[in-house]
Amino acid sequence: MSLRKKIADSEAVLNWVARRIAGYARRVYRNTKWQRVGFEELDRLADAGEPVVVVLWHQRLVMSPFLYPLDKGRICTITSAARAGSMVGRVQHLLGMDTIAMSSHKRHVALSREVLAMTKQGVSIGIAADGPRGPERVLSTVPLIWARTTGKRVFCMTYSVKHGREASSWDRMLLPRVWGNEGVFLCKEWPHQVPRKATEEQTEELRLSLEVAMNDLTAEADRMVGRAPWEPRAK
Template structure:
């Protein structure tokens, strides 16, 4: 007698259909957005270093905003959306697509960066948005890492556009790091204290920088992001990240 206890192929197919369902994905995005709003509402925040970014956004002057992937959980509040528009660059993969869905619920624009889209085409699209006065946001170590190793993409866009680059991060007193590659910081959604920290990266990117100069600038941006993130962590009593951990 043969007993069929399940059809593994059918189960996999059902899970895939659910994972690709627009209804399911939109429902999940709304739940995540609700959590982000609850965190923001129930946390006592400090907002530090935003004076110049606020002024530029209100004047319609686009900038390039850089963050670490680990600090994406409060990214909808990184930029002054009441003063200007920003388009975030996300991955076309499932997780990145969800980030984009969530950010759209907060009024952000997004562009999905797929492996099939050539960097030249993406850069052309990004530069076109900046010409319209729309700022660009990107996780410099995304979408797959390594953790806190900056890509050269923000430098390429800064060199081509001539726009200013601002590093933005956040930290909270109570939160935990997930076991993902980026160790995503997940804040406690009640009785919390947090800080948003914004600081301009002021190095100039020459149009004809050598490979050695470009690498030096990449390391400078990476160091800038690590320094402001460590500063934000110290402000709320968290132990700053180190490359050895």
């Protein structure tokens, strides 16, 4: 194993990086004037101990620990066990969220039991709908699978800020400016249920419906802070 790989896989290094990212997110949260819109029903469910499935785009993960009302309930995100997914999980854990790593070594049945056990304890499930590797803003069927498996309601979430830049990553991660910023947190329930025995056609129709809902909500957040609308990459 090369020295570079040893360093990249070092627990000490990974934890150091995670602490720095978490510190950045905390500073953004503290130093930004936020609006929080559309969370009334989610807050009510969290207060009542009723778990839900939360969906957001990978591009808007930086502020994800501040979207769900952690003062009212718990949420567990399903992340990749790969290095990037592991880093997301570390950061979210530092900021008060639970995480479950999904890897090729973990049987789907075992993962399902783990997730279901958490929802029975009142823990919500969070999913980056186009993660961990994209394509950007192409919704996978993972949120639909967990909505069907758990039988829980689905809420779309996003955030946007007036001042920030997009990283040169596959998802064009939004990186907010730390000081003197304005931002918005948005939440809206997806008004559909996933049938237990959905056909392929039904599944694709629901997938597209949720993808459109996610894009519409994110576009609304960008509009509210005066941010340029998202455009697909040129092919």
